[in-house]
Amino acid sequence: MIYKIDNFKRTYYAMNKIRLSIAFTFIFLVTQAEAQQSNKILIAAASDLKFALDSVVNAFKTKNAGTIDVTYGSSGKLSEQISNGAPFDLFFSADITYPNQLKEKGLTISDIYPYGVGRIVVWSKKINPQTEGIKSLLQPSVKKIAIANPAHAPYGKRAEEALTYYKMSEATKDKLVYGENISQTAQFVTTGAADIGIIALSLALSPTMKHENGNYYLVPENSHQPLVQGVVLTNHAKGNDLAVAFLQFVKSNTSQEILRYFGFSKPQ
Amino acid sequence: MIAIDIEKKLHGANGELNLQCKTQIHTGELVTLYGPSGSGKTTILRMIAGLSRPDHGYIEADNHAWFNSQNKINLKPQLRNIGMVFQEHSLFPNMTVRGNLEFALENSQPKKIIDDLLELTELEQLQHKKSSLLSGGQKQRVALARAMVRKPNLLLLDEPFSALDFEMQSKLQDYILKVHQHYNLTTILVSHDIVEVIKMSKRVLVIEDGRIKKDGLPADVLPLDNLRSILNHLQKI
């Protein structure tokens, strides 16, 4: 008799476990079909904005309700994702060419607003780039130089241009290490994977990097194409009032001040 | 009555074997298929059961066609209502003894048959034990009881006791005889053990190289020069 009940209980629990997992599965899949809410926005932003944009978002949140999520990455990659249907509402690009391309493809619903101009710097913990400037890259103690991947990261492209301008491409090409985006590039240098790197000014000015006790040298603007950065609303933001409000906020004085603080100069 | 006329080509360890078997087994008989390993006797049994498929021929049970290669008939084993006891590894380890028997029950069958069988095979004390915890002899007893739950008319046994010791074999052979008589079965037993054959059956089919070489009483049909060893064995019983 006891065994009969035991068997029954076991089957009952097993069946219930199976039913429960099926139920879970359905619930999860169904909740994914929930309609888009208008009080959340998803932002794609170039990695150089990591700290600047976080501050802007925080400032925005003090006066506006809603959920704001940001995904940072290299501008080229994010642009590609948006072309492939990634659900971003706003796209902050370190190179204004990418939003232009999206606009040509008909994937944007606003004008492109140039929110600032970026700068590249030579950054290192091991040596002080201030002493020799760009020539620091040629020091014998430098074995690895980190730059962002020029294929899809604007800061990488500009770094490459600067190296060409100073006729250092040949001398440095075997020492280059490519970061997937400018943030990872900075991380290569702070962890010592690379001895020195060409990174974004905005990152060099961030609290995190300041803590790393490194030094930087501001690379003269005439050595590369300008890093005109632009932001645009994508098709996905259609009907999303919060997204529109955020873009407005980016144009406001508060946001502009934050951007200046992180080294973005006003576009011409 | 079971009428068989079948052919099958087998590929064994010793090369090819052409199985050819034509015979009749009458209702109520207890027949043994006797022969050395590899002679094809197990295959013949499996073909009657429906677990193997002959290449040509027919198998009829009481004039119902179970297999007919010309008419493309091949009745599934599920529908032949046969009780079968395998050599080993046939009890369901995830069930108790009683569970194994209850599994065999058909939809509307009353459970009384289970208690009867447990009594007949003296398994009442063990009925709630997990079948994987039984000894070899106990397991085969359960297998026999389970084979009978659906009250089949035909009982097939494939060397059911070869893995057991002599005492246990003896006991279990008695159970088979008991069951055969109690339920008026037709029984076919496959064995390579002469003593078993003599004890159990009144009719032996000697299978060699896939053919029925002899068919008759054990005394007439089995090799006489083994008589001394047989007598020695029998003295032990």
Add this chain to the structure above:
Amino acid sequence: MLDFEPFYLTFKLVTVTTVILFFIGVPLACLLAFSRSRFIVILEALVGLPIVLPPSVLGFYLLLAFSPENAFGKFLEHHFDIRLVFTFPGLVIASVIYSIPFMVQPIQSGFRMVPQSLREASYMLGKSKLTTLIKVVLPNMKSSLITGCILSFAHTIGEFGVVLMVGGNIPRETRVVSIAIFDEVEAMNYNHATIYSTILLVFSFLVLVSVYLVNQRAHKVHYLS
């Protein structure tokens, strides 16, 4: 202040993937274990592909397939308003494909290990192949079923390349723990990265220990002399 959303996402992904894989895997493994067709090797090779292929290859093809710029993705968007790139459902599909062999192969071996005489005994008792499968075969290969589930679970937790390509790094949608860790390291938030990694490690370890414990108990066999 750590964001726990990635854990929730990972848990969701792993659970949903494993459940779906179980219900796909058992029939598939059954087919592979018992089919006598010569062409079954093609299916077997297909099932085994995700083990051999780099995750980026799988991710790449899935991205191509799901992208609304290409035929299939466009069809889905147009007729069902479903988008599979950069969404959780897309991630589930990618995970299922990526972990198929880890569910199917252990179960396939499990099927082969159940003695044929068990199945045949069930048939002789009048039970259909389906009943035999559910009541006789599956209950007697529990450890293979459990192994399949554990391996799929573990494999899905560790997914990165496929997730990144098909899912992107969308918070609350596809930013699972493995991605979040990478993200935090990139942003130089090493503290966060450490916490994520440690929690994941401890959790996975505990799950494995408990499953192996259960498996061990199920295997204690007492032998009669």
